[in-house]
Amino acid sequence: MAKTLDDLEKSRQIRTDVINKYGFVPTSVLEPDYSWGKSIIEYDKRKQQAVAKTKHEKMDYGDKADWGKSKEGPSKNELEKVFGMSSQNVRGKSGGLSTFPPGLARFIVDYYSEKGEIVLDPCAGHNSRMQVTSELGRNYIGYDVSKEFMEFNREVKDIITGKGGQSLMFTPKETITLREQTSEKMVENDSSIDMIYTSPPYWDIEYYGEEPEQLGFGKTYDEFLSGIQKILDECHRVLKPERYCIFNINDFRKNGVYYPYHADIIDLMLTAKFKLHDIVIVKWKSAIGACLVGDSEILTIDGIKPIQDIRISDKIISHNGAICNVTRTFNRTTNKLFVMKIAKQRNELKITGEHPILAIQRQHLICKKDKHQPCNGYYDKTVCKRCNQPVETNPKWIKVDRLKVGDYVALQTRKDTKDIKFINIWDFIDHEKFKLQNNAYIVVKNAKPNSTKIHKRLYLNGDFLRLVGYYLAEGGIYINKTNDYAESLSFTFNKKETNYVADVQHLVKMIFGVRTTVYTPKKYNISTVKIHSRIMAEFFRSFAGVGFDKKFINKLLFLLPTKKQLDLLRGAFRGDGYANKQCISIGMSNKRLIQEIRNILLRFGYVFNYDYYVPKLSNKTTYRLSSASSVCSSLVWEIFGIKGIKKQDKSYIVYKDNIMLVRINKIHIIKQPHMVYNIEVKNDNSYIAESVICHNCFASQVEERKVTAKIHEYLIVGRKV
Numbered sequence: 001m002a003k004t005l006d007d008l009e010k011s012r013q014i015r016t017d018v019i020n021k022y023g024f025v026p027t028s029v030l031e032p033d034y035s036w037g038k039s040i041i042e043y044d045k046r047k048q049q050a051v052a053k054t055k056h057e058k059m060d061y062g063d064k065a066d067w068g069k070s071k072e073g074p075s076k077n078e079l080e081k082v083f084g085m086s087s088q089n090v091r092g093k094s095g096g097l098s099t100f101p102p103g104l105a106r107f108i109v110d111y112y113s114e115k116g117e118i119v120l121d122p123c124a125g126h127n128s129r130m131q132v133t134s135e136l137g138r139n140y141i142g143y144d145v146s147k148e149f150m151e152f153n154r155e156v157k158d159i160i161t162g163k164g165g166q167s168l169m170f171t172p173k174e175t176i177t178l179r180e181q182t183s184e185k186m187v188e189n190d191s192s193i194d195m196i197y198t199s200p201p202y203w204d205i206e207y208y209g210e211e212p213e214q215l216g217f218g219k220t221y222d223e224f225l226s227g228i229q230k231i232l233d234e235c236h237r238v239l240k241p242e243r244y245c246i247f248n249i250n251d252f253r254k255n256g257v258y259y260p261y262h263a264d265i266i267d268l269m270l271t272a273k274f275k276l277h278d279i280v281i282v283k284w285k286s287a288i289g290a291c292l293v294g295d296s297e298i299l300t301i302d303g304i305k306p307i308q309d310i311r312i313s314d315k316i317i318s319h320n321g322a323i324c325n326v327t328r329t330f331n332r333t334t335n336k337l338f339v340m341k342i343a344k345q346r347n348e349l350k351i352t353g354e355h356p357i358l359a360i361q362r363q364h365l366i367c368k369k370d371k372h373q374p375c376n377g378y379y380d381k382t383v384c385k386r387c388n389q390p391v392e393t394n395p396k397w398i399k400v401d402r403l404k405v406g407d408y409v410a411l412q413t414r415k416d417t418k419d420i421k422f423i424n425i426w427d428f429i430d431h432e433k434f435k436l437q438n439n440a441y442i443v444v445k446n447a448k449p450n451s452t453k454i455h456k457r458l459y460l461n462g463d464f465l466r467l468v469g470y471y472l473a474e475g476g477i478y479i480n481k482t483n484d485y486a487e488s489l490s491f492t493f494n495k496k497e498t499n500y501v502a503d504v505q506h507l508v509k510m511i512f513g514v515r516t517t518v519y520t521p522k523k524y525n526i527s528t529v530k531i532h533s534r535i536m537a538e539f540f541r542s543f544a545g546v547g548f549d550k551k552f553i554n555k556l557l558f559l560l561p562t563k564k565q566l567d568l569l570r571g572a573f574r575g576d577g578y579a580n581k582q583c584i585s586i587g588m589s590n591k592r593l594i595q596e597i598r599n600i601l602l603r604f605g606y607v608f609n610y611d612y613y614v615p616k617l618s619n620k621t622t623y624r625l626s627s628a629s630s631v632c633s634s635l636v637w638e639i640f641g642i643k644g645i646k647k648q649d650k651s652y653i654v655y656k657d658n659i660m661l662v663r664i665n666k667i668h669i670i671k672q673p674h675m676v677y678n679i680e681v682k683n684d685n686s687y688i689a690e691s692v693i694c695h696n697c698f699a700s701q702v703e704e705r706k707v708t709a710k711i712h713e714y715l716i717v718g719r720k721v
């Protein structure tokens with residue numbers, strides 16, 4: 001606390017100056033500006049991938065044997081891949097080698113050095129530090145023993161300095177010096193450097209190459225640390241007094257042993273005679289590679305929700321069909337998106353390349369008997385039609401950038417059943433407006449003594465579900481705007497659909513005991529069933545929504561046995577659908593409703609085409625589900641009573657009851673900045689986006705105990721005194 005007013009004034013002024021200069025007051029937890037650094041030249045993608053591949057082959061992930069023990073979870077192999085990827089996300093960008101966020105580098109250089117000074121990086125790697133340091137008007141000296149990385153650094157240097165015919169990125173007044181040698185022995189004079197910062201090697205957890213001077217490769221941890229000690233001794237020698245040496249590091253775990261690398265670095269710094277000046281935790285904004293565009297539709301227990309609206313503790317459906325809590329949400333910008341057009345799906349999946357989804361590559365769709373390549377449409381219930389043998393179609397987690405046209409992605413819905421025999425209407429209506437009579441009947445408050453009463457117990461049987469189906473398609477509620485009372489309910493059909501009109505009348509009478517009237521205006525081609533019951537109107541308003549675009553399938557109905565759900569489909573398809581021997585379809589202006597119907601159809605094992613269009617003479621989009629009648633002839637018979645349809649094979653693969661494999665028809669890449677989102681899902685690490693099963697990228701919840709990755713890093717700051 002400030003002792004005097006003057007002190008207070010001074011401290012306020014310092015605070016203001018710091019904010020003006022750096023944008024914020026540094027705290028012990030730092031979240032770098034990840035959006036900064038668009039002009040940074042990245043390590044060549046192909047080389048990066050090649051090095052990353054070698055790295056992941058050689059990398060020691062530790063206790064692999066324990067992975068995938070859970071019956072439900074992904075297999076060991078899948079997890080290795082997923083973790084390989086998650087390690088890239090935690091320790092680095094696309095290629096799987098650690099990268100230093102340019103925004104963090106900029107802050108460190110700005111904070112601990114001045115323009116024109118000399119900044120030295122003892123383990124330069126392939127990184128943004130050289131470019132950032134140079135852009136900020138400091139002289140840069142970088143040491144590294146990796147031929148590969150130094151070659152890249154020389155190329156970047158040429159671009160920065162305008163050599164080799166490359167255009168200048170900015171005008172560097174200061175020098176860049178690259179030294180391809182070990183920093184255990186530096187050539188600089190004593191006390192000649194103004195600042196040191198680096199990201200040191202991670203023992204043998206990361207693979208940088210096999211040069212003999214590589215500190216970590218093939219060494220014990222102690223041998224590795226003594227190499228780092230030599231580097232730190234040299235750092236201390238070359239650094240000017242009262243200046244700073246900053247190491248950016250992460251702890252790690254190998255073979256079940258936790259290595260507090262940051263604490264070891266502190267020890268080594270102290271041994272090198274630095275004073276410990278600061279420990280800053282660097283918070284990684286996106287340990288999970290945030291992956292999907294904001295309007296991607298996620299399957300939750302409450303229906304479909306855009307990923308950008310998902311919040312922590314929302315309940316989503318995982319790849320196992322389980323209900324899982326969302327434990328974290330993420331977003332970031334990306335410059336590259338994969339756009340996948342999946343058969344049967346109008347919506348494209350817009351997703352980042354490193355994100356794994358449950359899929360199967362075409363070459364793996366192999367018939368067990370003669371190992372022949374598959375043909376589209378050859379499968380039904382995973383049996384090869386050619387040899388009548390089971391086909392191996394186990395989907396796996398595959399990164400999107402490895403998928404090609406012709407591969408299959410897995411669509412999923414919940415297949416578990418939760419039957420509910422009855423509900424209580426009283427739970428769905430406003431108690432201010434109604435009252436209970438004999439604890440059994442609901443009546444309108446202040447109504448005449450002989451006015452309609454409805455039994456509070458409502459059976460969730462097929463009849464009720466059919467009525468709900470009719471309501472979703474053709475129902476309307478009249479709401480009195482002055483008192484917000486739902487006054488009456490109506491169902492409007494085509495004049496010719498007399499059997500549906502009669503069915504609704506019959507259902508209302510049977511279920512609610514309420515009278516109906518039918519209104520058939522001469523001028524129009526319609527018949528309307530009218531029900532003047534405030535209780536029914538209020539109940540439907542709360543149970544299934546009001547308005548063509550606001551109705552929904554109540555979540556209580558999602559898991560009912562399919563036998564009951566068939567009646568829901570019956571009502572909805574009869575109202576808004578159509579079928580003949582060729583095709584069955586349903587169209588609505590309510591996107592959510594159509595998605596929910598699609599999910600119910602998936603429970604029956606049918607993948608309907610999902611499409612939308614704006615009809616002529618209308619400005620409202622119509623969302624439509626359709627299918628060839630030949631692949632769902634029993635459904636067409638059950639709903640519309642159409643017989644004699646010739647059965648045909650499905651063009652998708654029914655892998656398990658709740659997983660369908662659907663072909664990828666097109667993939668293209670868009671290179672524009674996009675905001676992307678991701679969610680972390682407890683236990684199963686997966687969620688369903690646009691019906692496609694996506695991994696949440698980072699296996700932290702299941703595997704954090706075993707794997708090396710952490711979602712924060714440390715800046716260890718030493719001061720030479």
Ligand SMILES: C[S@@+](CC[C@H](N)C(=O)[O-])C[C@H]1O[C@@H](n2cnc3c(N)ncnc32)[C@H](O)[C@@H]1O
Nearest residue numbers: 099100123125127144146182183199201208215
């Ligand atoms: C974690 S990486 C740092 C670079 C990383 N790409 C980044 O963006 O921060 C560690 C680097 O230390 C280098 N290295 C290993 N042994 C070294 C030594 N004896 N002298 C100098 N550099 C060394 C490795 O080649 C590797 O590039």
